[in-house]
Amino acid sequence: MISDPQELWQKACQELQKLISPDAFRRWFTSVKPVSFESGRLVLSADNSIYPFWIEENYATQLKESLGLAFGRDVDYAFEITANHHAESTAPNDADDAEPKTGKSPHANDLISRYVFETFVVGANNEFATAAAKAVAESPAKIYNPLFIHGAVGLGKTHLMHAIGHQIIKNKKSNKPPKVVYVTSEQFTNEFITAIQHGETVKFRKRYRQADLLLIDDIQFFAGKLSTQEEFFHTYNALSNGNKQIVLTSDCPPSEVKNLEPRLVSRFEQGLTAELGAPDAETRLAILKAKAAEKDIRLGDSVLTFIAERVKANIRRLEGALNRVAAWVALNERKVTQPQVEELLKDFIQQEARNALTMEDVQKKVVEAFDIRMIDMTSKKRPNNIAIPRMVAMYLCRRLLTRKSLQEIGEAFGGRDHGTVLHACKKIETDLAKDENLRQQVNFLIQKLEAAR
């Protein structure tokens, strides 16, 4: 079970965002911070009493429900008001230059304590990314700068990124602890906008440019925000010229991030790009066992194996499934049977079935539509009447099966490398923009494949 208030709050916010509008969430919840979590009671802090008042009036049920979902059972909450907050108080990790009393980095609080290398289970899907993250943590700004980690949701990007931060703090060489700044690109954007509104851009810049390690999570949300990108570009250059390590994550490789300035893309590509793929059955089981041990949840091997076999799409869901079963066991104080697990996880399992479209399904549909042979999908032949459908199939796998890594897609197409897949996707995207016939054909294929999900 979760014991860290930060972690509980972060998870609850994820649930909450499914229940209320992005606008409401941004306005009322982004400045609320978790303070403590003891005996099932979460204390939250707000800048002034308007927040708790409004939240109680309008979002009490949703908040309660989100906390329940995040924790696995009911959570009580209470607010405390932080006095003397100034305009920038929404920036939780505002740097003050005083030496912290704990000897830790002032920003260490932004890192979830559980997200360390020790709790990260290594499997084929994340081996390369983990090795890269560890290398960066051991020699910040010396080998790969930036480190760019990408992959679909729930595969461990944030976990790995925090692990780098923890490790660098742990390895500190001098008395002065390294300044680690962790933000999501959305936080960065919001803080930047607030700073402009309050004429505090100098302070904003100082805070970011003093970092020894800058971690920016989910940079896909920089999409289209041009003035923020401009600001980030300068932050980026200042840090990279000052030999400071930068780590970025995104749901896709740099060149595929929508509406990102080319100069940022090229900066991001200068370092090392590492992809997180979906874990195989063995890794999922290892992760489940580790999580169960960490949370002191005791479930039989057969139950764990069952969960690992059924919940594949992402590790956050895998954890959610485990929490749900564990909550049931805790409430009922008896062993859970497989049919009960099946019942408990019904919605997870249904969701998985919807996600069950395979690369072979995609290849088959493309083969039919273009009237070629299945073997052409894996062959090395290059005439256009074969190469184009093959590239269309790669494009569709990339687009519809977001859990598949470029590498996995390449393998399914006769052992091609990930660069070839990326190139194929790009080419098809360009062709789609100018070829009406192809566009119709591809849309038709997407419809058919979506319907088959």
Ligand code: ADP
């Ligand atoms: P992302 O940022 O890619 O959406 P997260 O880093 O938030 O994913 O991971 C989702 C959850 O899965 C977290 O609780 C994280 O600890 C867990 N997780 C992901 N990968 C692993 C792994 N290899 N070993 C242990 N836990 C993992």
Ligand code: MG
């Ligand atoms: Mg994340």
